[in-house]
Amino acid sequence: MGKSDIRTWEGGYIRKDAKGRDVYIIRRQVNGQRVTISTRAHTPKAAFEHLRRFEADPESYCPEGQRVRQAVYLDEALALEFLVWMRDVKKNSREWLEKQKRYLAWWADQLKGLDLRGGSGPRRVSLTEHILPALERAPNRTHRIAVLKALYSWLRKEKHLLNANEDPAFQTLVVPQARPEQWKRTKVIPREHYLLVRESLAPHWRDGMDVQAGTGWHVTEVIRFAKAGSIEPYRGEAEGIAGVLVCPQTKSGEPLRTAVSAEALEAGKRLLERGTFGREKYGMAINAACKAAGIPPFTPGRFRHSVATWAIEKGAAPANVAAFLNHKSASTTRRFYATHAVPTKVPTLI
Incomplete structure (x- = not known):
């Protein structure tokens, strides 16, 4: 069938079937996707009735008529x-x-x-x-x-x-946006506390903490890295970058590559050599080290907040920090991780 055999109508186009009869085809955009479906109708009147049913409920449209739809139960x-x-x-x-x-x-x-x-x-x-x-x-x-x-x-x-x-929840039921806990109290680890705890930790846990302090990774990402991560060379020319740690899977399912310093790179190498990293024991080790150092205890989850705040207070642009932490936008960094950061001072009148 050549192009000359195809005609258009309000719902899409018309083609000929094997018997030479007109067949009305619906072509529409539905939820951003192109939908092409035959009405199996041979007359304009029947075709427009099909078009009416399709536009009333595109996802349930069936040329044979209304589908008998079984109930859906949450079992x-x-x-x-x-x-x-x-x-x-x-x-x-x-x-x-x-x-x-x-x-x-x-x-x-x-x-x-x-x-x-x-x-x-x-x-x-x-x-x-x-x-x-x-x-x-x-x-x-x-x-x-x-x-x-x-x-x-x-x-x-x-x-x-x-x-x-x-869908009774579609555009009517909204997930509440909770006020981040760190708006009320800081979750940033003072750098001197990090160094005190670091001195008291066993080498394996110290390596995990150094990787977190150098990447801002979640603890789950450190665990995945130790089990199946890798190290790549850095192909740029930025100062202070010794290599790239690759977490095979982030919380969203995608791999994550983070450029790191020489200290974080060496800690990463040792984690890979060991191959395992226990979340519960890691937290217990940090808690014990905090008590031994006589400082308020902190959890490993606070390193992400700390890295974001440390970076912005050292003059890093929020957009760069967002990219480093694998955030979709700088607003996420500001809202959840760097709420207590003090931006670099600019010249003022006094």
Whole structure:
């Protein structure tokens, strides 16, 4: 069939079938994606009726007519399938997967016997009748909301079991933005405390702390680096960079490359030689070293905050610090990690 055999209509284009009849094809953009589907209609009147049904609900459109759609329940099988996807595709951490498992079980209790496909109907999930009342007195509301929204997003975008109109959480249920704890109190480790603790630590834990102080990595990234990381040469010409430590997987699932000093590079090499790094024992070792040094105890998780603050107070631009810490924007660095940093002074009138 040549180009001359194809004609257009309001919904897309018209082609000929094997019997020489007109067949009306719908071509539209739906959620940013090009959709092309045959109506199987042979007359303009029938084609426009199909176009009307398609535009009313693109994701559920079927040329044969309205699909009989089974109810979607949050049962054990659905929760397990979702968690496997979050683990294998989204690369969620083990700790977050365990929390999601608990929150899904809680939601399954709250929405028992209800069709997750929201809308009109006595047995369908409603934002006002089921979701919001369940959240009213629940602790950790932010995480509970985040898990439910992630589940609904997966049902829409990956499983295609419902559309946006049937998602009671879509654009109506918002994950609360918590005020960062460090807005109330600083989470920055004074550099002199870091050096005091460093002197008391066993070599293995000292190497982990030096890598964190030199990279701003999360503890989980140090653990992954020790197990399966690598070291690459630095190909630039910046002063003070001895090499690049490569964490094979960050919290978002992507590898992370961080340029480091000679001291952090050597610590990284020793971690790779050992091959293991225990999170719990690491925290216990730092806590014991803090007590031995007579300083307030700090946790390894505070090194990320400290690196961001140290860098900005030494004159580094927030955008550069954001890139170094693998943040999407400098606002993330400011909001969560460098809230107590004092920018470099500029000339003033006095």
